[in-house]
Amino acid sequence: MKFKRILTVQDISCVGQCSLTVALPILSACGLETAVLPSAVLSTHTGGFKGYTFRDLTDDMPAIAAHWKKEGIDFDCLYTGYLGSAKQVGIVSDIASSLLKKGCPFIVDPAFADNGAMYPGFGPDFAGAMRKLAFSADIILPNITEACLLTGTEYRAEPDEAWVDSLVRKLHAEGARTVVLTGVSYSPRTTGVLVSSEEGRYYYRHVRYKRGCHGTGDIYSSAFVGALEAGRSVNDAARIAADFTVSCIRATASDRDHWYGARFEPVLGELIGAIRAEN
Ligand code: PXL
Numbered sequence: 001m002k003f004k005r006i007l008t009v010q011d012i013s014c015v016g017q018c019s020l021t022v023a024l025p026i027l028s029a030c031g032l033e034t035a036v037l038p039s040a041v042l043s044t045h046t047g048g049f050k051g052y053t054f055r056d057l058t059d060d061m062p063a064i065a066a067h068w069k070k071e072g073i074d075f076d077c078l079y080t081g082y083l084g085s086a087k088q089v090g091i092v093s094d095i096a097s098s099l100l101k102k103g104c105p106f107i108v109d110p111a112f113a114d115n116g117a118m119y120p121g122f123g124p125d126f127a128g129a130m131r132k133l134a135f136s137a138d139i140i141l142p143n144i145t146e147a148c149l150l151t152g153t154e155y156r157a158e159p160d161e162a163w164v165d166s167l168v169r170k171l172h173a174e175g176a177r178t179v180v181l182t183g184v185s186y187s188p189r190t191t192g193v194l195v196s197s198e199e200g201r202y203y204y205r206h207v208r209y210k211r212g213c214h215g216t217g218d219i220y221s222s223a224f225v226g227a228l229e230a231g232r233s234v235n236d237a238a239r240i241a242a243d244f245t246v247s248c249i250r251a252t253a254s255d256r257d258h259w260y261g262a263r264f265e266p267v268l269g270e271l272i273g274a275i276r277a278e279n
Helices: 020-029 058-071 087-099 125-134 144-151 161-174 216-229 234-253 265-277
Strands: 005-015 033-044 054-056 077-080 106-108 178-181 190-197 200-207
Touching: 005 020, 005 087, 005 216, 020 033, 020 216, 020 265, 033 058, 058 087, 077 087, 077 216, 087 125, 106 216, 125 144, 144 161, 144 178, 161 178, 161 190, 178 234, 190 234, 200 234, 216 234, 216 265, 234 265
Parallel strands: 005 033, 005 077, 077 106
Antiparallel strands: 033 054, 178 190, 190 200
């Protein structure tokens, strides 16, 4: 198989097991050369720590991209996560046009909201900016909250199939091509991921842990991108990433003190095994 170089754009939360500290090891484990463009540097993520620092890197990004362009560096996949400002949406769009090889996938995890609310630090302008980026991508990986905010739909904590169907239809009507919708739960003990594209629908249901873990959206998206770029189909990558994420939550659930992230590191072997088993 061709050796691929992927670019991921998201923040560095120095402590907290999310964004780049998750994406980089997962993508590398999947056998991909992984280049990074940090959108911001935070001392920790914003999901429970108090008094975190935040360095916005918006102004550094165009010069970094321009240097790569000058060096003739380009990428086989562009995968974006948490962005540091609404302005970065335009910069990422430029990178997609200038540094992503023709015909290669542009994958967006909107990474700005969960459980019915936006993450701290994002103003009301952010959903509008993210809408432009998400609907220009080849594949988007929103959770239910993000899908609602991207389509102007009122959030529902307990959706039914008809409501999810109309949410997904709205995403496509706005321009979304392939949608990988996470956290689609129709019963208290199960949740799942719904893939929707012009090829049809695929729903993968799996066990739901009562105790969720911070950062599992980033684990899921990184494993999905890793499996996809390692040669799996979209549906297989969606299932492999779901099984891996469940294993990460299982590996964390017994440790009450580990509230800030999921212990994905001891389970990386399972992800590599799942990708290899199907090669
Ligand atoms: O996991 C998403 C994420 C990424 N980066 C930062 C965050 C969060 C979620 O809270 O705060 C900085």
